[in-house]
Amino acid sequence: QTVVTQEPSLTVSPGGTVTLTCASSTGAVTSGHYPNWFQQKPGQAPRALIHNTNNKHSWTPARFSGSLLGGKAALTLSGVQPEDEAEYYCLLYYGGAYVFGTGTKVTVL
Amino acid sequence: QVQLQESGPGLVKPSGTLSLTCAVSGDSISSNNWWSWVRQPPGKGLEWIGEAYHGGSANYSPSLKSRVTISVDKSKNQFSLKLTSVTAADTAVYYCARIYCSDISCFKFDYWGQGALVTVSS
Numbered sequence: 001q002t003v004v005t006q007e008p009s010l011t012v013s014p015g016g017t018v019t020l021t022c023a024s025s026t027g028a029v030t031s032g033h034y035p036n037w038f039q040q041k042p043g044q045a046p047r048a049l050i051h052n053t054n055n056k057h058s059w060t061p062a063r064f065s066g067s068l069l070g071g072k073a074a075l076t077l078s079g080v081q082p083e084d085e086a087e088y089y090c091l092l093y094y095g096g097a098y099v100f101g102t103g104t105k106v107t108v109l
Numbered sequence: 110q111v112q113l114q115e116s117g118p119g120l121v122k123p124s125g126t127l128s129l130t131c132a133v134s135g136d137s138i139s140s141n142n143w144w145s146w147v148r149q150p151p152g153k154g155l156e157w158i159g160e161a162y163h164g165g166s167a168n169y170s171p172s173l174k175s176r177v178t179i180s181v182d183k184s185k186n187q188f189s190l191k192l193t194s195v196t197a198a199d200t201a202v203y204y205c206a207r208i209y210c211s212d213i214s215c216f217k218f219d220y221w222g223q224g225a226l227v228t229v230s231s
Binding site for chain 2: 001034036038040045046047048051052055057089091093096097098099100101102103
């Protein structure tokens with residue numbers, strides 16, 4: 001069974017920068033996994049942020065960016081705002097099936 | 110603006126069948142997009158359940174494949190989820206989502222429903 005692992009929690013100061021990563025148990029994450037990233041706040045549905053590694057949706061703030069970093073998918077938040085405090089999930093494609101990451105709780109403190 | 114709305118029973122008995130529908134507005138269910146279900150047990154992470162295309166194709170999570178069916182109803186512009194032989198472990202908020210496909214590729218999850226809580230209990 002494929003496992004996609006994220007950092008359980010990260011803390012960042014307002015205005016700072018934080019990078020979340022997404023690792024696959026099958027090996028390096030590539031563009032062929034078409035990484036998606038989502039933000040979820042308590043009691044709300046997930047909101048799409050990034051698709052196909054580094055493409056933003058029309059509603060995605062410019063401070064969010066996606067990339068591949070050291071064999072993992074990565075989501076970088078630059079100039080963090082208090083409203084960025086949330087759970088973040090990655091999603092990877094494995095030839096006919098998708099697997100969500102374990103999620104990262106980002107605290108802005 | 111694309112909108113998705115889940116509906117269905119909020120309580121299902123153990124060993125029964127969970128059935129949910131996702132009504133789509135702002136897009137045609139017969140467009141070149143895929144339609145997906147995702148669930149989230151209380152206090153836990155997201156789990157991809159599966160996806161379906163209006164042409165009849167569907168893909169499912171290997172862990173749920175034996176119990177799940179996702180189908181598309183073109184006449185009502187909606188798609189549905191059926192999960193059989195449910196247990197308490199299937200208690201979750203169930204979300205529907207659109208997977209947008211361009212001329213180049215798919216794999217773009219964009220619009221989501223607000224979610225529907227389904228509890229499995231006698």
